[in-house]
Amino acid sequence: MLFGTGGSTQITSNRDVTVNTGDGEDAVLRFVDVSGNAGTVDSGSPSVVYEIQDNLGAFESDDIEVEARVVGGGALDTTVTGGTETFDVAVSCSDDTSELSGSYTVELEFTASNPDFTITATRTTGLVDIDCYDFGSSNNYRDSGDVGTAAQPANPKGALESPGSVNDSDEDTFATAVAAQRSKSDKKGGRVGYALPSVEPGGTYQLNISYKNTNGSWNVYLKNKAGDEWTQKFSINGGGPDVQSKTINFNNTDNVKISNNSDNLYLIFETTSNGNGVSVDIYSFELSRTGTKAN
Structure with missing residues (x-):
């Protein structure tokens, strides 16, 4: 002491x-x-x-x-x-x-x-x-509503329902990304996102996502605050009512981008599907460093 x-x-x-x-x-x-x-x-x-x-x-x-x-x-x-x-x-x-x-x-x-x-x-x-990270805080998520104020996605479409219900120890809680309705022809599809906690720079990285009830074709990827750095897009389709877990290991190019923006990263959920009811339930996600240098 x-x-x-x-x-x-x-x-x-x-x-x-x-x-x-x-x-x-x-x-x-x-x-x-x-x-x-x-x-x-x-x-x-x-x-x-x-x-x-x-x-x-x-x-x-x-x-x-x-x-x-x-x-x-x-x-x-x-x-x-x-x-x-x-x-x-x-x-x-x-x-x-x-x-x-x-x-x-x-x-x-x-x-x-x-x-x-x-x-x-x-x-x-x-x-x-x-x-103290709170994914439901208005500065930590973004959709097309007027509450979430995270920097990315800069051009959101659709909604995040119950945004603070991700990464909760309660398995019965989740957020839902919902695409814009078909009738809104100028805003078809869905694009919502979360600001991520900082990760340690200088390494290789892994993204783990758990989700269910995927309707339509959904992809996830990372951007920085300015929106001028992004990783490959990865599919999170299928699953039905059963929770699915997906592990994404990034390539060398993406690892360098993540390391250079380690305190400035946003996870984007995006779909080009525009039918009614296009959505995905999001249970949890975590970006973590798995190695000390890129391969």
């Missing part, structure tokens, strides 16, 4: 009170970095990253406020729990962190106040595993 990692502490006396402002065992508040033992921060699962030791029993949990922010990223939600001597500070996903998936340092700003004095402190954790 680390004490007072990478930060500062200030005390403002509200009365004529003398207090120790250090991080030693005789300090009023001792801030202890426990992020090395933290579990993964994910949706609905907060994780304790700091411990506050109140050596005078001067504060209650309601007296302590904490703001947390991923260094270089968005704000995290926080909770402070505990008794009169030790408080746990936990962080959890927020609307500002719906694109985060990886290991990050977290900066925390503490404010503890009672009638006698106010203590403010800033600390930075070690690396914390955070998986």
Whole structure:
């Protein structure tokens, strides 16, 4: 455990009170970095990253406020729990962190106040595993509606129904890509997509997709944000009511494109079929690095 990692502490006396402002065992508040033992921060699962030791029993949990922010990223939600001597500070996903998936340092700003004095402190954790990626967040998907705002596909057609229901541990939930109806002759076919979490650059890559109830001819492929890099198109047809799993191993050319755009990738589902009811149910997908260099 680390004490007072990478930060500062200030005390403002509200009365004529003398207090120790250090991080030693005789300090009023001792801030202890426990992020090395933290579990993964994910949706609905907060994780304790700091411990506050109140050596005078001067504060209650309601007296302590904490703001947390991923260094270089968005704000995290926080909770402070505990008794009169030790408080746990936990962080959890927020609307500002719906694109985060990886290991990050977290900066925390503490404010503890009672009638006698106010203590403010800033600390930075070690690396914390955070998986807050939300495929249903409006900035992480795109269809022809007015909610999804992901950069690609730039020219969407059709709809993504229940876009946040992919990659869920519940096998009964899924998103559905639906092509535009035949009557809309100027927008026939379907083209929808998801922004993907970053992958590590410099490797070979694999895409795993699970789906069912495919009607029409559907393909999947990757693009970057500008839309000027894309992989080959791969078919995900067939399956009926049974869930199908498909593994795609990319060739050397595609591996290089993926590596060069590793934090800037979008998965596109596309069909040129335009009959009524053309759709595919999407259970899950994952792009992962399988090797350290292209073949």
